[in-house]
Amino acid sequence: MFSWRAEVRPGIWVAFTNVAAGNLALHVGDDPAQVHRRRELLEQAAGLSPRRFQFMNQVHGKEVAVVGGGAPAGEPGTPAADAPTADALTADAMVSAGGPLAVMVADCVPIVLVGERAAGRDAPPVFGVVHAGRPGLAAGVVPAAVAQLREHGATGISAWIGPSICGQCYEVPDSMRAEVAESVPAAWCTTAQGTPGLDLPAGVRSQLAAEGVAVEYSGGCTREDAGLYSYRRDGRTGRFAGLVWTATPAGALT
Template structure:
């Protein structure tokens, strides 16, 4: 179910699922009942009890949603917000991808629950600064030190784009400029995200492999009729949970 999972701080967990967990997206033509069942299985595997992960309707934009922990309470009426990043005061969050960079953020405030964040960092989002926006929102909520975990995504060796697109994105985020393993124009989105995080004084503690090269993960470039895996972050076994 998990390609990677770790307790990154006492009571704070970060993970990235794999294809064995099944498709977790409602927008790819899958049976919604089966998707919700898989989401619930993920929540139980994470030890959330009656709590729910908050998901987004991801649109490659630059909006950051602030989630009240009550939004992750039990019940089938959980509503996905249209945004490409979310932050919360301890409420469980999840981002979905199939080649874009899933970014998980954990901020450490002076007191109280840890501040959690997730970012859907595809090519348009990296270019428009969605990562910077999410970090700024965490800081506005009182976060001191912030750390990041980058899940699997398409790598620069594999992500071939037109030369004009490479130039356009790299003009905004220079670290994305690259050539693929075939010598064609490419974009290195993970490098771009790492550069943005480092510029914001965020420590990157983990970076996953390439989705296109790993058949245990979903990849839109490999198969456009594919599912989405998730990058969840949550708290368990602490005073921050409400179970």
């Protein structure tokens, strides 16, 4: 169910799912009831019940949404009306139900952010998740999410970068490479075939470094790993998720 999962701080978990967890997206033509059931099983595996992961309707922009608690359950078969339209979510565990957040990808870069407070590691954390595809990376969704965490009072922010397509596999037109590299120079690359490419993970790492955010984990390539969904490899496909949550509700943290 998980390609990677770890307790990154006492009581704070970060994970990235795989194809064994199934498609978690409602927008790819899958049966919505089945998608909701897979999300429920994922929440059970994470020990969240009755809390729910908060998903978002991702649009390849730079909007950051602030959420105040666990997602409502919703009804199987209904659209994600309760999900904010954004490409990053932040949650303050001081006021939210443990900040269970989710980001979905199938080649784009999923990023989980955890910020501490000045009071130290025993204080409630601040969380964020980011969907950084080519347009979002160029638009600055990563620094926008970091800025929002700092608005919550986060310090000592760390990042976990999930699996995404690597620069060796992500071929793009030369004009597109030049356009993205103009705003994110570190994303410029050449593929394994010697053609113009974009290294999205390198671009993300460069933006995090510029913001003073430490990267504690970086996943592999989605196109090269059959255990992960990849749009570039398969065309129509599902989505896996990057997740962050606390092992106990927010009320138990204070």
